[in-house]
Amino acid sequence: MRFPSHFYAIVDTxxxxxxxxxxxxxxxxxxxxxxxxxxxxxxRDFLAAARAxxxxxxxxxxxxxxxxxADIAKLADAxxxxxxxxxxxxxxxxxxxxxxxxxxxxxxxxxxxxxxxQYGADYIGYGAIYSGGLKNVRNAQGIQRLREVRAAVRLxxxxxxxxxxxxxxxxxxxxxxxxxIITDVVYAPDIKAKxxxxxxxxx
Numbered sequence: 001m002r003f004p005s006h007f008y009a010i011v012d013t014x015x016x017x018x019x020x021x022x023x024x025x026x027x028x029x030x031x032x033x034x035x036x037x038x039x040x041x042x043x044r045d046f047l048a049a050a051r052a053x054x055x056x057x058x059x060x061x062x063x064x065x066x067x068x069x070a071d072i073a074k075l076a077d078a079x080x081x082x083x084x085x086x087x088x089x090x091x092x093x094x095x096x097x098x099x100x101x102x103x104x105x106x107x108x109x110x111x112x113x114x115x116x117x118q119y120g121a122d123y124i125g126y127g128a129i130y131s132g133g134l135k136n137v138r139n140a141q142g143i144q145r146l147r148e149v150r151a152a153v154r155l156x157x158x159x160x161x162x163x164x165x166x167x168x169x170x171x172x173x174x175x176x177x178x179x180x181i182i183t184d185v186v187y188a189p190d191i192k193a194k195x196x197x198x199x200x201x202x203x
Contacts, residue, residue: 029196051076
């Protein structure tokens with residue numbers, strides 16, 4: 001698969017924003033690829049947000065990936081699901097979302113990246129690249145390990161973890177196909193302007 005953009009936006013409530021409203025701001029800025037990440041939401045609220053955002057994404061011809069919940073991705077008719085190492089196995093997630101949908105997998109080592117490729121992931125997330133970020137990571141993987149993963153797999157790679165507008169060129173140069181950014185966006189005083197700036201960032 002090919003990503004429609006090098007900016008993998010993430011709809012997260014960390015900055016206090018209502019998810020559907022945040023998604024609309026991102027789409028208005030030109031975002032073509034986003035993940036809905038609602039770690040603390042109940043299933044009912046998660047599904048309602050996913051359905052609303054999936055509709056917005058279809059209107060903008062953008063791609064929506066649902067974090068963790070293959071069932072919600074299926075019910076919302078999202079483009080796909082992203083699962084972590086402790087979530088549903090890749091095969092089970094794909095069975096739920098159905099044929100033609102995207103399944104991404106979080107990885108933290110070359111071995112996990114190779115396993116995701118072997119079992120048919122459409123793309124991998126890799127990180128955390130930098131310390132800090134939403135999870136306040138202390139032992140980041142770093143750019144060199146990202147290069148090692150790029151050399152090991154052919155799958156598209158989404159780099160994640162502590163990435164900011166300023167470091168997007170570095171992760172793209174190291175082999176990432178897209179950069180996932182949370183804190184630098186959701187805490188920005190002007191989210192639309194921040195998203196525009198990231199979208200206009202190139203190598």
